[in-house]
Amino acid sequence: MLKKYIIVFLISMVPLVELRGAVPYAIAMGLPVLPSYIIAIIGNMVPMPFIFFFARKVLEWGKDKPVIGGFFTFCLEKGHKGGEKLKEKAGKGLYWALFLFVGIPLPGTGAWTGTLAASILDMDFKKSVKAVVCGVVLAGIIMGLGTKVVMLIGSLF
Numbered sequence: 142m143l144k145k146y147i148i149v150f151l152i153s154m155v156p157l158v159e160l161r162g163a164v165p166y167a168i169a170m171g172l173p174v175l176p177s178y179i180i181a182i183i184g185n186m187v188p189m190p191f192i193f194f195f196a197r198k199v200l201e202w203g204k205d206k207p208v209i210g211g212f213f214t215f216c217l218e219k220g221h222k223g224g225e226k227l228k229e230k231a232g233k234g235l236y237w238a239l240f241l242f243v244g245i246p247l248p249g250t251g252a253w254t255g256t257l258a259a260s261i262l263d264m265d266f267k268k269s270v271k272a273v274v275c276g277v278v279l280a281g282i283i284m285g286l287g288t289k290v291v292m293l294i295g296s297l298f
Contacts, residue, residue, distance in 0.1 A: 145170050149177050153184030156253045160185040160281050161246045165288040178281050185252050185277050192256040193266055220261035228262065235264065236272045243276025246284055252277050 149172065153163035160181045167177030203213040231238040243255035252273050259269035 142172070145172055146177070146180055150180050150184040153181040154188055157248070157251070159251045159253065160277055161251065161284050164281050164284045168285065168288045168292065174285060178285060182274075182277055182281060186274060189252060189256050189270065189273060192253060193260045193269065196257050197260045217261070220258065224258060224262040227258075235262075236268050239264070239269065239272040240276045240279070243273050244279030244283075246280045251280070 145167070149163045149167045152158055152166055153160045155162070163181040163184065164178060167181065168174065197217075200213045200217050203209045204217060206213070227238060228235060239255055239259060242250050242258070243252055255273050255276060256269065259266075259273070
C-alpha cells in the first residue's frame with residue numbers, strides 16, 4: 142500500500158496532471174480517500190515555492206538565449222499581458238480569482254500554472270500560497286466526488 146501512496150504523491154507533483162490525476166488514481170486503486178487526498182495535496186504543494194521563486198527567473202534568464210529565447214519571451218509576454226488583464230478585471234479580488242483559477246479543474250489550470258501566474262504578477266507569496274492551497278483543496282473535492290460518481294455509474298452497468 143505504501144507504494145501506491147508514493148505513486149499518488151508523485152503523480153500530484155507532475156505538471157498538468159497534479160492532484161487532478163492523483164485523486165482519481167487513488168480512488169481507482171482502492172486507497173482510502175482521506176489519506177490519499179492529504180498526500181495528493183502535499184505532493185501538489187511541494188513544487189510551489191520553487192515555481193514561485195525560480196520559474197520566472199529561469200524565464201528571464203532564458204529569454205535572450207539562441208534556442209530557447211523565443212519560447213521563453215513568448216511565455217513572459219503572454220504571462221504579463223494575461224496578468225494585467227486579470228488585474229484590471231479582478232481588482233481587489235485577485236486572490237479570489239487565483240483561488241477559482243486553481244480550484245476549478247480544467248486543463249491548464251492548477252497549482253503549477255496558478256503559482257507561475259502569481260509569480261509573474263508579483264503577487265504576495267503568503268497570500269498566493271493560501272489562494273493556491275485552497276484552490277487545490279477545492280479541485281481535490283471536485284475530482285474526488287466526480288470520480289466516485291463516475292465509478293458508481295460505471296458499476297451500474
